[in-house]
Amino acid sequence: MTILEKITSYKKQEVFARKMAFPLSLLKQSKLYNRECFSMAKNVSEGSGIIAEHKRRSPSKSVINEKVLVPEVVIGYEKAGVSAISILTDTKFFGGSLDDLLVARAHVNIPLLRKDFIIDPYQIHEAKAYGADAILLIAACLDEKQLKEYSEIAKQLGMDVLLEIHNEAELKRSLHPTVDLLGVNNRNLKTFEVSLEASKRLSTLMPDTYVKISESGISSVDAINELKPFGFKGFLIGERFMKTENPGESAEHFINALS
Numbered sequence: 001m002t003i004l005e006k007i008t009s010y011k012k013q014e015v016f017a018r019k020m021a022f023p024l025s026l027l028k029q030s031k032l033y034n035r036e037c038f039s040m041a042k043n044v045s046e047g048s049g050i051i052a053e054h055k056r057r058s059p060s061k062s063v064i065n066e067k068v069l070v071p072e073v074v075i076g077y078e079k080a081g082v083s084a085i086s087i088l089t090d091t092k093f094f095g096g097s098l099d100d101l102l103v104a105r106a107h108v109n110i111p112l113l114r115k116d117f118i119i120d121p122y123q124i125h126e127a128k129a130y131g132a133d134a135i136l137l138i139a140a141c142l143d144e145k146q147l148k149e150y151s152e153i154a155k156q157l158g159m160d161v162l163l164e165i166h167n168e169a170e171l172k173r174s175l176h177p178t179v180d181l182l183g184v185n186n187r188n189l190k191t192f193e194v195s196l197e198a199s200k201r202l203s204t205l206m207p208d209t210y211v212k213i214s215e216s217g218i219s220s221v222d223a224i225n226e227l228k229p230f231g232f233k234g235f236l237i238g239e240r241f242m243k244t245e246n247p248g249e250s251a252e253h254f255i256n257a258l259s
């Protein structure tokens with residue numbers, strides 16, 4: 001079983017339990033459910049392009065940082081000038097939660113991405129109810145019909161959609177008009193190896209109508225300078241910032257060094 005299969009299989013049980021405990025009708029009564037979202041696509045295209053992630057641990061690295069508090073991290077990221085913040089809400093594999101998203105929403109006024117493994121429309125409504133401005137859809141977890149349907153639901157709720165791909169076949173079935181940002185994950189989810197070559201290779205096949213994002217394994221300003229000529233406008237960075245004592249300060253130094 002691959003890590004993605006393990007995660008999505010667990011996710012199905014988890015989502016089923018949450019739906020029972022907190023039905024969609026209740027989610028829709030959340031104050032945040034009707035708020036107007038910030039546009040992640042716009043902020044990424046017009047700003048520094050850095051999407052900084054709150055990430056406590058991961059299947060590839062185990063513990064990254066379980067000490068820093070969400071407000072400290074997100075306020076630091078906003079002050080640093082990031083274009084958006086990615087909040088990992090998966091608990092079992094990444095140590096995050098929907099409460100992290102809620103806390104982040106209460107402290108910053110920039111786009112928040114709900115970073116999770118979405119396998120059910122309920123999670124899209126949940127993202128909105130907990131303060132997200134955008135959701136991640138992973139092509140490897142969904143078929144073409146689901147990609148279309150789920151991105152349409154997110155747009156109806158006023159959220160942006162970041163669609164993540166790993167290869168050409170996934171790219172071909174992901175090109176829906178309801179997708180705003182197309183992201184290449186540089187991490188091979190079978191071996192956990194990261195290589196920027198994945199982004200470079202797929203960049204030529206990605207239509208310019210989407211904001212191009214390179215995700216994972218970005219650890220230096222040199223890497224950003226290497227990716228920009230391939231049309232990438234956004235860079236999703238987790239571990240590089242989170243492994244430090246002060247992720248916000250670390251993001252600030254990084255952004256100040258960008259040309």
Ligand SMILES: O=C(O)c1ccccc1NCC(=O)[C@H](O)[C@H](O)COP(=O)(O)O
Pocket residue numbers: 003053055058059060061185187189192215216217218236237238239240
């Ligand atoms: O990070 C992992 O180990 C991982 C394993 C399996 C599925 C997804 C995984 N990561 C999710 C992400 O997309 C990253 O957290 C994100 O791109 C930031 O990556 P990094 O800068 O390398 O922390």
